Amino acid sequence: MYLWNREDECMDPGKLRALRGERLAKTVRHAYDNVRAYRQRFDELGLSPEDIRGIDDLEKIPFTVKSDFRDYYPFGMFAVPMDQIVRVHASSGTTGKSTVVGYTRDDVGTWAELMARTLGAGGTTKGDMVQNAYGYGLFTGGLGAHYGAEKIGATVIPISGGNTKRQIQIMQDFGSTVLCCTPSYAILLGETARELGVDVESLPLKVGFLGAEPWTESMRRQIEESLAIDALDIYGLSEVLGPGVSYECMEKGGLHINEDHFIAEIIDPSTGKAMPPGSKGELVFTTLTKQALPLLRYRTGDITCFDDGKCACGRTFIRMHRVMGRTDDMLIIRGVNVFPSQIEGVLMEIEGTEPHYLIVVDRRPGKMDDLEVWVEVSPGLASDEVRAMENLERKIDAELQSVLGISLKVKLVEPKTIARSEGKARRVIDRRDLDQ
Amino acid sequence: MNVSQLSVFIENKSGRLAEVTRSLADANINIRALSIADTIDYGLLRLIVNDPVAAKNALADAGFTVTLTEVLAIEVPDKPGGLAGIIDMLGESGINIEYMYAFVGTSGENAIVVFRIEKLDEAIAALKAKGVRILTGDELHSL
Numbered sequence: 344m345y346l347w348n349r350e351d352e353c354m355d356p357g358k359l360r361a362l363r364g365e366r367l368a369k370t371v372r373h374a375y376d377n378v379r380a381y382r383q384r385f386d387e388l389g390l391s392p393e394d395i396r397g398i399d400d401l402e403k404i405p406f407t408v409k410s411d412f413r414d415y416y417p418f419g420m421f422a423v424p425m426d427q428i429v430r431v432h433a434s435s436g437t438t439g440k441s442t443v444v445g446y447t448r449d450d451v452g453t454w455a456e457l458m459a460r461t462l463g464a465g466g467t468t469k470g471d472m473v474q475n476a477y478g479y480g481l482f483t484g485g486l487g488a489h490y491g492a493e494k495i496g497a498t499v500i501p502i503s504g505g506n507t508k509r510q511i512q513i514m515q516d517f518g519s520t521v522l523c524c525t526p527s528y529a530i531l532l533g534e535t536a537r538e539l540g541v542d543v544e545s546l547p548l549k550v551g552f553l554g555a556e557p558w559t560e561s562m563r564r565q566i567e568e569s570l571a572i573d574a575l576d577i578y579g580l581s582e583v584l585g586p587g588v589s590y591e592c593m594e595k596g597g598l599h600i601n602e603d604h605f606i607a608e609i610i611d612p613s614t615g616k617a618m619p620p621g622s623k624g625e626l627v628f629t630t631l632t633k634q635a636l637p638l639l640r641y642r643t644g645d646i647t648c649f650d651d652g653k654c655a656c657g658r659t660f661i662r663m664h665r666v667m668g669r670t671d672d673m674l675i676i677r678g679v680n681v682f683p684s685q686i687e688g689v690l691m692e693i694e695g696t697e698p699h700y701l702i703v704v705d706r707r708p709g710k711m712d713d714l715e716v717w718v719e720v721s722p723g724l725a726s727d728e729v730r731a732m733e734n735l736e737r738k739i740d741a742e743l744q745s746v747l748g749i750s751l752k753v754k755l756v757e758p759k760t761i762a763r764s765e766g767k768a769r770r771v772i773d774r775r776d777l778d779q
Numbered sequence: 780m781n782v783s784q785l786s787v788f789i790e791n792k793s794g795r796l797a798e799v800t801r802s803l804a805d806a807n808i809n810i811r812a813l814s815i816a817d818t819i820d821y822g823l824l825r826l827i828v829n830d831p832v833a834a835k836n837a838l839a840d841a842g843f844t845v846t847l848t849e850v851l852a853i854e855v856p857d858k859p860g861g862l863a864g865i866i867d868m869l870g871e872s873g874i875n876i877e878y879m880y881a882f883v884g885t886s887g888e889n890a891i892v893v894f895r896i897e898k899l900d901e902a903i904a905a906l907k908a909k910g911v912r913i914l915t916g917d918e919l920h921s922l
Contacts, residue, residue, distance in 0.1 A: 720788045720844045727786030727825055727848045727895065728877055729816045755821060757790050759842045 344656050345593060347463025347495065348456070351603055352658045359659060362603060364397030366631035371395040371404070374637040377422035380411055381639060401606065401629065402617060407641045409442065412582065417443040423635050433481045434581045444483075444581045445635040451490065453632055457587035457601050458491020464592045464599070464656075465550040465575045467521050469496035472547075474514060476524035476532075477555070478504045483585030484555050488523040491587065497521065504528060507535045514548060515541065522551040526558035526566060526574070533569025543571040552577050554586055557666050561691070563595075576665050582641055583628045589663055597650050597662030604632050607663065608640070609649060612670040613680060623648040624680075625670050626663065644670045646682055674771065676704060676712050679749045683770045686716060689742045693735075694723055701761045706775040714751040716743060719758050781849040781899065782916045783831040787824040788844045791817070798841065799824060806837035811919065812893060814880035825880070827852075827893060829920045851896055851903065852882070852914040854889040862892060865911065872905035874898055891919075 346352055354362075374381040375392040384405050385391065394403060412420060417440075421428065428445040446454065467473065473492040477484030485503055492499045500517060502510060504524065510532060513519065522529065529551055536543050548570060554577035566574040578598050579586035588605060589598035600607045605628050609618045612625040626643045630636070646668040651661045668684030675681070683702060690698040699719040706712050718724075718739060726732055732755065740753045762769060789795045803810065803826075812827040828834045831847060838845045855861045869876060874896060882891035891914065896902045903913055 722844055722846060725786070725788050725844045725846045727784065727823060727846055729818060729823055730877075732788075732821075732823065733818070755788070757788060757795075757842070758844050760790070 345464055345466045346657070347460045349657075352460060352599075352660065354603065354659055356659055359602060360398065363606060363631060366603075367398060367401070367606065367629065368392075368395055370629070370631055370633075370637045371639065373422055373634070374639055378420060378637070380407075380415055380420060398606065401608070401640070404629070404640050406615065406627070407639055409582075409642075409644070412442040413440050416440045418445065421445050421635055422637050423447055428635055430486075432483045432486075432581055432585065434483075441481075442582060444585075447634040450633055450635050453604065454487060454584055454587055455490035455494040457584065457604060458487055459494040460601065461577050461587050461590035462488070462491050462495060462497070462521065462523075462552060464590050465521070465552060465573060466593070467492065467495055467497055467550070471495075471497040471520045472500065472518055473497045473521040473523060474500045474502055474510070474517075474519035474548075476502055476504050476510060476522065476528060477586075483579070483581045484523075484525075487579070487585040487587060488552065492521070492523075507531055508539065511536050511539055511541060514546060518547045520547050520549050522548060522570070522572065524551070524553065525555050526553040526562050527556060529553055529566045529570065529574065530562065533566060537569065543569065546571070548572055550575065552590075554578055557668075559665075559691075578663070578666065580643060580645075582636075583630060583638060583643075584633070588628070592654065592656040592658060594655050596654065597664055599654070599656075599658050599660040599662055602660045605630055607649070607661070609647070610642075611680070612642075612646075612673060613675055620651060621648055623664075623667065626666075642670075646670060646673075646684070672771070674702070674704060674773065676714050677749055679747065681714070681747055681749070685746050686743060687770075689746055690718060690739065693739060693742065694721065699758075699761050700770065702771045704771070704773045704775055712775060714749065715754055716751055717754045717756045717761060719761055720755050721758065724755075782827065782852045782893070782914065782919050784848045784850045784893070784895070785826045785828065785831055785834055785838070786846045786848060787826070787838060789822045789824055791820055791822060796824070799838065799843065802837050802841040802843075803828070803834055806833055808834045808837065812880065812882045812891075814878075816878065825895075827882070827919065831916075831920075848895065849899055851894040851899060851906075852919050853892055853894065853906065854912045854914065855892050857888060857890045861890070865892070865906070868906060868909050868911065869894075869896075869902060872901065874902045874905065 372392045427447050429448050430446040433441040433443045475488045477488050479485030489499055550573045552575055563574045575591040577586055577590045579588040589600040591598050608627040609624040610627055611618050618624045626645045626647050628641050630638045645666045647663045647666050649661050668682040672683050673680055701717040703715040736753050809829040814825050816823045835845045855865055877895040879894045
């Protein structure tokens with residue numbers, strides 16, 4: 344079994360819990376003393392850092408959100424003087440100012456350690472040739488993977504993203520064994536290799552660490568086949584650290600969260616309340632060791648669930664399911680949280696490809712909210728028999744109801760009924776006037 | 780070669796059927812027979828045409844979902860009991876009919892009926908054994 348740091352990654356649960364409690368109390372104190380935003384928020388609630396003694400006190404702490412970074416742009420969330428910051432990164436916000444994050448020298452060391460765990464979990468060791476096709480620059484992906492690979496002692500090819508044919512050439516000439524890039528770029532590399540007539544089976548490439556965007560099991564299969572590698576999911580966000588927050592082992596059964604450095608929670612995005620174990624909800628992180636940018640209960644907007652069952656790899660860290668969607672897309676229908684990604688998942692199972700669908704929510708006076716799911720009839724779904732079409736409708740209906748837990752109406756529509764847009768398709772029409 | 784039938788998925792919206800027939804007319808396709816099965820929200824238009832492949836392409840280009848299905852076209856004696864005789868034969872052979880419709884026009888003394896049957900090969904064998912004439916795709920399309 345591949346393990347970079349057996350002592351920490353397989354830490355005894357009791358010991359881990361005590362360590363986390365101790366680190367949490369320290370982080371809260373550090374954040375309160377040095378970051379105005381936290382101090383104000385605690386003071387308003389009449390909450391003192393002393394009130395947070397261990398994990399059980401976590402829920403007393405108010406949430407931190409993305410807009411805090413905008414409000415305190417650029418460095419207002421930092422908890423150390425700028426002369427201790429050795430690095431900054433930034434992510435482009437889709438709205439307005441970018442999110443700026445900073446690292447002390449120790450933070451950079453922690454990050455390298457956590458990325459070494461990540462790459463080590465897929466078998467990366469000294470002697471490996473790591474082709475790092477994550478972008479270098481303000482984005483955390485490039486340097487994050489770079490430092491982790493160097494810490495392991497592997498050879499890093501800092502090729503960054505783009506120039507796909509050259510990537511394939513270098514992969515062949517240098518004998519790359521490890522690939523770091525986004526899943527969609529891995530698919531492009533696989534397609535390009537095939538177009539160039541490269542025999543991927545004969546290449547020494549063995550494993551890919553893919554993250555920075557949501558992907559699916561079917562993409563995993565495609566990548567593993569087209570590049571003849573094991574494709575592992577990695578997760579992180581710059582506010583919390585960058586890549587290295589959670590990582591898959593070779594069991595490929597979810598991403599182990601580095602629990603000695605982060606506390607992860609799942610909350611109901613509409614109420615902010617903690618959810619029972621195994622529930623699907625919004626992922627929230629508290630950092631435990633970061634100096635420059637301590638984060639308390641940061642709402643990621645990512646939807647996932649936890650699996651605290653034992654993993655065959657021996658790590659004691661809890662696993663999170665691959666990210667299933669974003670809270671930004673969430674609809675609340677008759678009190679039930681509905682994510683477009685859930686509907687997409689059901690349709691993909693039935694059709695086998697990414698379907699075109701539209702979710703229409705409506706509210707008629709004095710009635711309950713209606714949920715309609717429009718599905719375009721592709722040639723793969725069509726039949727000459729009414730019975731077959733009705734069975735299809737019923738099947739989609741039944742599976743959606745069992746997944747969503749609410750009643751709905753499935754409507755089969757002609758192809759191209761649902762508007763296509765550049766890039767992301769519009770998946771939801773909400774006709775309810777929710778301002779009233 | 781068996782007879783190819785086109786099925787077109789059409790939403791119950793005004794003007795959609797007209798668009799199908801217009802697309803076929805523009806592609807110089809002649810419709811030999813048709814039937815529509817309808818539900819509340821949509822209909823399935825089934826067509827026998829002179830050139831199924833060209834018709835399928837024309838409709839697909841116009842944005843319709845079209846499937847091709849093999850169906851059975853049989854000459855049925857154009858007299859009382861003609862159809863009953865054929866359906867009895869299928870029933871005796873344990874063959875179910877999914878749906879059926881009659882052809883526009885006739886071939887000589889006989890009418891033509893289109894059958895959609897799950898066990899197509901079995902049906903053909905059973906009917907041939909009883910001396911029923913089954914039309915090929917070429918015969919039907921060139922009528």
